[in-house]
Amino acid sequence: MRARFVRASKRLKRLRRRGRTDARAKSGLEDVTRRRADGRTDGGWWSSFPRTARAGGGGGSGGTTTTAAWAPRERGAFGLGGAFPEVGVVQFPCGMGWCAKGGIDGDGDDVGEAPGCLEMGFEKLSETAARRAFDEETTTREYEGFLRHVRLWARRAKREMESDGDWWSACARVGALERSEWVRRVRNVGAEELEAALVAGEGEPLVIEDGGKDWDTWTLDRFKSEIGSFFVSVNDRAPARRSDVPKQRTHQLRFDTFVDYVASRDGSLEDLEFDDKRVPFYANGMRVFSDPNLGEKLSRAFPRPRFTATCDHTETIIRELMNQLGANAETTRNVEVNVSKSLDKLFCGPKGTITRLHYDAQDAHGWLGQAVGWKLFVLYPPSAGRLLHPIEDSHGGVDPLNPTECERFPSFAQATPRVCVLAPGEVLVNPRGWWHYAVSLTSSVTVMRNFYHATTNAAALVDMILDSAKKAKVGERRRRHKPVPHSAC
Numbered sequence: 001m002r003a004r005f006v007r008a009s010k011r012l013k014r015l016r017r018r019g020r021t022d023a024r025a026k027s028g029l030e031d032v033t034r035r036r037a038d039g040r041t042d043g044g045w046w047s048s049f050p051r052t053a054r055a056g057g058g059g060g061s062g063g064t065t066t067t068a069a070w071a072p073r074e075r076g077a078f079g080l081g082g083a084f085p086e087v088g089v090v091q092f093p094c095g096m097g098w099c100a101k102g103g104i105d106g107d108g109d110d111v112g113e114a115p116g117c118l119e120m121g122f123e124k125l126s127e128t129a130a131r132r133a134f135d136e137e138t139t140t141r142e143y144e145g146f147l148r149h150v151r152l153w154a155r156r157a158k159r160e161m162e163s164d165g166d167w168w169s170a171c172a173r174v175g176a177l178e179r180s181e182w183v184r185r186v187r188n189v190g191a192e193e194l195e196a197a198l199v200a201g202e203g204e205p206l207v208i209e210d211g212g213k214d215w216d217t218w219t220l221d222r223f224k225s226e227i228g229s230f231f232v233s234v235n236d237r238a239p240a241r242r243s244d245v246p247k248q249r250t251h252q253l254r255f256d257t258f259v260d261y262v263a264s265r266d267g268s269l270e271d272l273e274f275d276d277k278r279v280p281f282y283a284n285g286m287r288v289f290s291d292p293n294l295g296e297k298l299s300r301a302f303p304r305p306r307f308t309a310t311c312d313h314t315e316t317i318i319r320e321l322m323n324q325l326g327a328n329a330e331t332t333r334n335v336e337v338n339v340s341k342s343l344d345k346l347f348c349g350p351k352g353t354i355t356r357l358h359y360d361a362q363d364a365h366g367w368l369g370q371a372v373g374w375k376l377f378v379l380y381p382p383s384a385g386r387l388l389h390p391i392e393d394s395h396g397g398v399d400p401l402n403p404t405e406c407e408r409f410p411s412f413a414q415a416t417p418r419v420c421v422l423a424p425g426e427v428l429v430n431p432r433g434w435w436h437y438a439v440s441l442t443s444s445v446t447v448m449r450n451f452y453h454a455t456t457n458a459a460a461l462v463d464m465i466l467d468s469a470k471k472a473k474v475g476e477r478r479r480r481h482k483p484v485p486h487s488a489c
């Protein structure tokens with residue numbers, strides 16, 4: 001192997017000296033990109049590549065200029081290699097890859113008939129990049145803060161468990177931050193009670209213990225088989241902040257492959273086995289409910305909790321406003337899908353995946369229900385905002401779990417956290433403007449919806465509807481005026 005590398009790098013050096021490498025590699029790549037990009041040869045980054053490709057490949061000069069499928073056959077044409085996700089191609093570096101037939105070239109080097117390049121589907125290519133990122137040793141301040149909190153708490157809980165031995169009640173105590181209060185827990189919540197929790201004063205968060213009683217029992221495996229084909233974006237810090245650039249790592253892969261990754265980092269807090277060198281990746285805010293193939297299935301599996309019927313006025317407001325605007329049924333339907341469906345989301349990640357402190361944009365209320373696993377939430381009322389060192393409008397600069405955060409931000413010590421640990425089937429209602437932080441204590445899947453209530457936060461929704469109606473109208477106009485293709489004769 002080593003000898004191959006040495007030979008390859010010697011040859012690379014020689015080729016670079018002769019100035020041949022780039023031109024040949026690019027001409028080969030250009031041809032593949034043409035085939036893959038369905039004629040999109042102008043405008044893309046590859047459009048600056050030489051237009052000529054030599055039929056049959058091979059070195060030397062001459063050859064016919066053609067756009068026919070062509071792959072380079074000699075090593076020199078492979079250049080430095082690389083992955084080109086834009087066109088779904090992986091090109092081996094010079095001297096790498098496999099050779100079908102051996103042979104000796106003009107320089108006396110052992111060469112084979114190398115494959116032009118390996119054409120890989122975009123999905124495969126993205127997955128390869130994601131897997132590589134999962135393996136990188138990188139962490140974040142919030143993940144470190146969480147680990148420090150858990151280890152500190154574990155020492156205390158261990159002492160307590162020795163007295164009562166109840167692991168899950170000990171797990172619920174992981175949220176017992178200094179000076180914290182528990183979020184109020186209710187069952188069989190009535191319409192008035194819930195509405196009051198949203199409307200009165202700053203509102204009050206509630207845990208509805210039977211909120212998911214109409215949901216089946218779901219497991220990670222069931223999610224994997226039901227929505228495994230969904231192509232999901234995962235990242236190592238969420239929600240995204242402008243100041244994350246360029247630190248945030250985002251990758252895309254099929255959901256079933258991501259579930260395998262989640263399972264590979266499975267385990268409850270009890271084992272206290274954390275990969276503290278690798279921050280876990282989080283599928284944060286999957287818009288799978290608006291997916292044309294999978295959305296219906298999920299909406300049926302997770303019917304909106306009954307208590308929301310009396311305070312989630314989102315769809316009524318959309319229909320009412322579209323009616324007043326004189327919109328037709330198609331536009332109304334489009335706006336309903338674009339606005340309302342996009343407010344339903346799914347979150348999935350291994351233990352230790354974090355949603356950093358923030359409040360939900362566009363003045364939205366929200367409910368968050370556990371489908372799989374346990375999750376810790378830390379909340380602060382809207383009026384505590386200035387103690388949380390807000391950055392970029394709706395993001396908190398403090399990390400609620402970090403044991404030394406008050407040394408860094410002394411005023412943060414005055415903020416009183418409201419804490420809850422959600423178990424499967426439980427739903428947290430989070431009124432508008434309430435700051436919240438979430439961390440998975442086990443492998444976890446959460447179903448979430450942002451919603452609007454006629455007398456508290458409808459104004460923000462009206463803006464969203466008008467915006468979406470404008471786009472839906474433009475789309476319809478475009479569809480109506482589709483150019484008729486010229487006939488060939």
Ligand SMILES: O=C(O)CCC(=O)C(=O)O
Pocket residue numbers: 239285347354355360368436438439446448
């Ligand atoms: O990670 C979570 O479950 C919290 C999600 C959340 O609050 C959000 O995306 O707005």
Ligand SMILES: [Fe+2]
Pocket residue numbers: 358359360366436
């Ligand atoms: Fe949120």
